[in-house]
Amino acid sequence: MFNLLNKGLAAVYSGGPPTKDGDSADMPPVSSRSSGDAMKPATAAGGLPKVQVGVDVAQKKEEPDDGGFVGLLRAQAQETGASSGASESAQTQGEKPAAVVEPNIHSSLPRRLPERILYGDLCNAALIGNHDVVEKLLKEGEDVNERDKDGEIALHIAAQEGHSSIVDLLLEAGAQVEAKNKDGDTPLHNASREGYVDIVEKLVSAGADVESKNQKGDTSLHLAAERGHFGVVQKLVDRGTDFTIKNFNGITVLHAASDGGHTNVVDTLINAGIDVNYKDVNGESSLHKAAMNGHVGCVDRLMRAGADMVARNDNGHTVIHCAAIGGHVGIVDMLIKNNFDIEIVDEDGDLALHKAATEGHVEVVDRLVKAGSDVNAKNNYEYTPLYNAALSGNFHVVEYLIAHGSNVNEKDGNGNTALHEAVSRQHAAVAKKLIAVGADITEKDVYGSSMLFNAAIWGNVDVVDSLIKTGADVNTKNKGDSTALHEAAARGYVPVVDRLLGAGADVNAKDKYNHSVLHKAAFGGHADLVSTLIRSGANPNAQNNDGDTPLHIGSCMGHVGVVKSLIQGGADPNVVNEYGGIPADDAEDEEIRALLMSMMSEPETE
Template identity: 30%
Template sequence: TTVQAMAKNTENNILWPDKYGWIPLHEAAYYGQDQCVGVLLGAQPSMINKCDLKGQTALILAVYREKVACVEMLLEKGADPDVANKDRETPLYKACESGNAEIVVMLLNHGAVVNKHCIQGCTALQEAVSRNNVEICEILVQAGAKLSPTNMYGIAPLFTAAQSGHKETLRFLIKHGADINSEASDGATALYEAAKNGHKDIVELLLSQDADANKAGNKGLLPLHIAAQRGADSIVSLLIKVTSKFRVNRSGVSPLHLAAECNRDAVVEVLIEAGYDVNAMLSDDRSMMYEDHRSTTLYFAVANGNVEATTMLLEAGAIPNLDTFNPLLVALRQGSIELVTLLVEHGANVNAYVPTHPTSFPATLIFGMKYLSMLKYLMDNGCDALSCFSCTYGSGPHPPHQETSERDDLRYNTNTCRSTGEPVQFCEIISTRWAGPIIDVLLNYVGHVKLCSRLTEHLDSLKDWEVIKEKATQSRPLMQLCRLEIRQQVGIHRLRCIKKLPLPPRLIKYLNHDERNQENVL
């Protein structure tokens, strides 16, 4: 009655919008007042398709709120079922969004266009698929909905179903002939997206329908790659059976690389058992993506401090000396004695250098001398201590020394390299603060040496280090020289298994520089 009176009163113009652009018709439709809708339209039929500031008609509002009676009233009064909002979403699209099959049928019966695209390029079918509503999908297809329209990202409904893990709508689309190997704008397939999102049942369904596991995206990655990266070991197991190793090799990156990089240990194990090459190298262009130009799976595992993955890779035959920057250097820089031990025991080069930053001594010492126990371990396993005492300046003046204030700052700095291009020497990078203990350890692994003026200067800086200086300047004991000779004759590889050699226990202890037992030997 009130609305009727308002409609008759010319002073109350029912076409006047509020600050949102709503007129009374919008209010009535939004709140489901179908009788009020009828009265208002009886008074002013021309306002039926009037839009608010968001481009919404009364019909769109009624559909969005699932007010069936209002939708029916508006359609019967001549509302246009294809007037879209500012996002180009039609009433049919909004009905699919809310999942109301009754309203979908009603709109289609009143001539709604089924294949219109919203501002992002999606159709009503795409929206129904994203809601996993098979009933509405069937209604739309019967009304002529195209199975494979793509949105602005090149994504088709089947891709959406796989991406979202909607098995029911995926089955429906496959049954009606949707292209199972269609690609999005980035080259990804439905199988790739299902693997990426961990939908094992979707992967199984797609593979059962002969989905191509060897289609790579624009970045060159296969579904197996992304599954390995995401840690979906069960999906990896499925994809291994249908993925060509030739295609994997062409990609320039092994799924092992990606699994190790993301600490997916279970996937690393599955791939190793499947025979994937633990020594596969990144292609040059992919290696260049990393500042350190890493190449091997082992490097990724060590860089992450992942002991379990490192162990699996080494036991499977990973070679620890293939990268430009040796993984042993990474483990030493991390201070991980567990990783260092693993690598050395599997043949890592304790005398590794960095080709891009030449030194006159092994680069392993740069990081190893942060911890005396680590330094001693390197020496025990054949690291070249003698090179630390070889100095081109000898007893003459040295270039200015850049002192480090903290032990953790004892690291290889590219600024240390001289403009002459000559290799950096040990005495140029050692800190005065820690020189004594480091030199003391090194002296146990060399014969007669002569300290340069810089090392002498370091030892002179602290009275307690006088004994270390004397140790260097005096003739080395015969027992020390014998130890060095025996170690050289036995060889580094055999020394690593020295406990298995047919030698007296006291001699083994002496060869291992076990100073606590040295008196017993003497």
Template identity: 30%
Template sequence: MSSCPLVLSGRHTMALTPFLKQDMDFTECYGDSVSSVAAAARCGCRQRVRRLIKRGFSVDCRDNRGWRALHEAAAAGSEDCVREILSAAGGSSSGCRAYVNSLTHEGESACYLAARHGHLAVVRLLLKAHANINQLTNDLSCPLYAAVDGGYKEVVELLVSKGAEVNRTHTASCWTCLHQAVYKGHSEIVRILVNVCNLEALDDHKISPLFVAAQYGQQECLEILVNAGANVSTQAADLATPLLIASQEGHQACVDFLLDHGADPNIACSHDWPQLPIHAAAEFGHIGVLRRLIAVTDRVCDRGDGMVSPLYVAVHRHQSKSVEVLLREGYSPDAQDCTHILGLCSPLSFALCSTSNKPYSESVRLLIAAGASLNEEDWIYALATDKTDLLQLILEHRWIPRPETLTRNCSVPHHHGKTVLKLQEMRGLLCVALNQVHFAACWLPLLLKAGLEPSLLLQPHMFEQADSEVLNYLLEFVNWSTLSLPLKHILDRRRAEKTWEPCPYFESITCLSHICRLRVRSVLGPDVLMRTNVIQQLPVPSPLHGFLQFRNIPEASYKHSPPSALSDRIQEHSSTHQHRHVL
């Protein structure tokens, strides 16, 4: 997922091919082929130019660039040399006109060279000599475009007053002079051009000058264009608006000005999905812009069908600050299911997928802390691994409810400041846990200490697949003498096969102290018993506190060698997963 990349100028640099590199000798230095008159003109030496002309030296000779003496004089800004050379160029008006409009090999006229260097007097003189004011160079530039590019306001004023074509497109990207003036930030020139140029001129990407101002943060130029009547909600070929591009680039002042002057923050800015300016700000972490857009953007993008929450793009670019701001401002951590648009079912699933082989990102922490719903795939990331950091993070912010309190209520209740896992989330947890028994030594202690009712795991699959230590650890949390016959049969078979070695006291009658703590847990509830200080408030000796909370039971050790990468394990789980409905 990306943010609609925008290319304005289409400029590319071509690398030399290997055979050209081998054939070209860059150490050889070629001599200057400029004529004597041209050399004098380059230095601005009028008297020397005059002497050379009187001695019969030609003003018509070209150097290896196709430059004549007039080109040198114009580029150097020597008005006097230009006069001398024009005087010698030909007696007739037609001869002088042909000479003054002669071009270099790059298609540059003397007027173009003078304008490019801001030589006002020389440009004025050449125009009087009938220089072609609109002559194009090989790269489609012209005297006016060159003066605009250089920021030479007086030259621009002169050329415009003399009838220069102001709306012609130049360069490979089809920019007008107004585009270039805005791009360079020449605000005084923009003030001149807005009175004579087409404000809505479009380049080859259908980008207007106002769009250019927004993209490059040229606030003063933007204000000039808007005040002159330019459309603030114009859209480029890819549907991007000035507000979108200013938000993407983080130009706060431009964003504020556009919004204050009618720019619509709810225009879809992409052919692929309904991208809005708020998405661009979130994706690139421009927090000030993001806060401004949150206040004016329609919240339908948060949960609406067919829309995409800005949380998705913030997660995509690991912009945790954007995630934090959006959640704080009330955007749903669950957003909407964007499987049909982006191939993603939730921001949390996307965040977990993006960091499956790394420490879990700040975005994951923020989404879980905000109450993002956990589906089966999310639980796989927490349970199908020998790493427990994600599961610990989840349990830090989630409360495992008692089975009897679970309902189909889709609301998100809270208990002791934590979000309570919903029925569907509990089903996903237990289903994945029972399919990941080989990692039970890692997740089982955490879940039981977090208040999971142990009887929920008294399932045939658990008894058949669990390691001997894991199975003993689980049995320590229940009354092993009251197991169902099918489970006892599995234990008998495993003991006979020597795949399970029970604790010695499992053979005897359950001790009264163990039965008592099971009763205490039943009365208080496993969640309250394991996650609160209620035990410390009971009238029992303090040495019993740890016993009543089952802290005396040694944990099983994880004995499997680390398998393949988590992403591969998740792929394997998805292909072999069986839905085990416990609740």
């Protein structure tokens, strides 16, 4: 019976035996059908009902009807139309009674995966809403509190699926109204989460604890408020539920409703007298939640109910910081209209303008600037809004702030400007804009690196071009005496090397360790670039502080191509370094060693 039962239920879900791909052979996917269609027996082209219980029709007559669950399913499938009392689905199709429940955006189809049918006849019958089968199983002595793999009893399932009359049957049969599943949810949690007002009423009347918490510390009221189920919230509040209870993250039901933007629920809770200034474990009030998510109506209600407008969360953010971070123009407008202090700072010293600039919300930036926010204000790190926008690559905000008076050459606490950040973060469009409006290209960072140096490090050809055209010194050195050409060569950025050489970069420049540009290219294994540099005049036998030539470096690193390029360019394999070693001594690669030794063994010619 177990296998047949599961086949029969599978047929109810799919409308027929599953095909190879898992879809019904005769019907569209369940997602394209109403809950009512999902529960009705499928019909053939001529309108006769198909008998779909997971067995061939020809074999059906030879099988004895065991009078159990499968038999009932088979009998219902053979009827032309479902009896009005045959199943809960024929009465309400799992939907909420219109008189007591607001519309629910969630699917009215069973929300459990099809594999759920493998766990217990009673749970399965409750899942699909089959009133007659539930009744029959209970009369036959089925355990009303049998649990499935998720720790749920049939009452959990019926409550979640909205099968009101089945809830009645199960309660009458002694179902444990306080049973908890693996997540700590009771049937009341399930019904509240899905918004079934009538079932909530039945469970509460049956003794359900309205303040029972699940493993997250949520009560049924939390779940209803989170989903915006006004009717359930009203019912639970009217029943005297403690709406001040916090879950394990310090979230109250007002937090949950505000976070979801459910204005009517917020109104109900405010009218019931809830404290609008409760904070969660992150120091956030309901006002923070509503502002961060752009719920203008909730912010308005909370503000009029006396919410602390300058309350800070653990990051020091006020309501206007939250609105600015989220890019919520409507809330920013409301706050400005109500004379909110737009110059209030968070723990980092950021204005709302800093936050909006960082996030790229140009409309919010516009509102704040027009309301008088200082475009050159600095935070605790001496970052301006322009600096933040450049750092984040927000071109339109950069453009706006420049047009409204931002100083493009303001420095942060480390001496960096917005251009430094744009170049270092590879925001080419922003960097070019800053250069075009007069950003100082000669400024160096704390390491003495120029704008051109940093652009070369990242291989930004467009920025390199812009800087060169604006007059950047291609041979300026950082504190380690490296030039932009050193850095581009080390990383193999051929286009950047070409631009720098074309602009007059010194191909034989050396850093403080006497590494030449060719040393850097050899170390990086860039054979083609080595050839380019030698053709441009690089000395293939230049020695660093250890007496190593580029050939020593290439040999030691095992770069065969580099060694060949150096030899072709005139590198001397006999040069001895400060430790008495020649390039072949450092070569672990057999091909390199053989190549170098063969050159050394060639007799000298007059």
